[in-house]
Amino acid sequence: MECKEVQKNIHSFIDDQLDSKESLAFIEHIKKCPNCxxxxxxxxxxxxxxxxxxxxxxxxxxxxxxxxxxxxxENALRRKKMSRIGFWLLIFIAVIAGYYVSMLFYM
Ligand SMILES: [Zn+2]
Incomplete structure (x- = not known):
């Protein structure tokens, strides 16, 4: 994230309106950039x-x-982790479902 974008997002950050990805990019920048x-x-x-x-x-x-x-x-990291777990869970379910569907075809 660049300074310009960070400064545009300051109000959203204060109002807790950034999503987790934006929050992390914002905070990461804030930590490194004294101006922002x-x-x-x-x-x-x-x-x-x-x-x-x-x-x-x-x-x-x-x-x-x-x-x-x-x-x-912390919240942003937690949400990000949760969505990653959700993603793998979805793949897992898709694989299982695919397995059962293929079983039906072979019977
Ligand atoms: Zn900056």
Whole structure:
């Protein structure tokens, strides 16, 4: 993912609207690119900070952002793994089904 695309996706990331593939590409870039990380931090502070202005509780947004990145990455990885398992399961079922169908023909 390039910087331009990452910066276009910052809002979607904050709103949790990226799919797992996009999330991973996004996070991978954020980890390597200080500019985009900075951009994300600022956006996150602005968006979340504005929502919380009325809250009296002290908030540590920088840490919240780190947590968000981490949770997002874990979820994306989990979803990716699940879909891979689903894929192999489907192939497995197809093979079994194919086997039974061919049995019918040989009987
Ligand atoms: Zn970048």
């Amino acid at each position: 990380k900075e951009e994300l931090s600022i956006e996150f502070l602005v968006v979340t900070g504005l929502q919380r202005l009325d809250d009296a509780e002290a908030f540590d947004l920088q840490r919240e952002l780190e947590d968000k990145i981490k949770t997002n990455e």
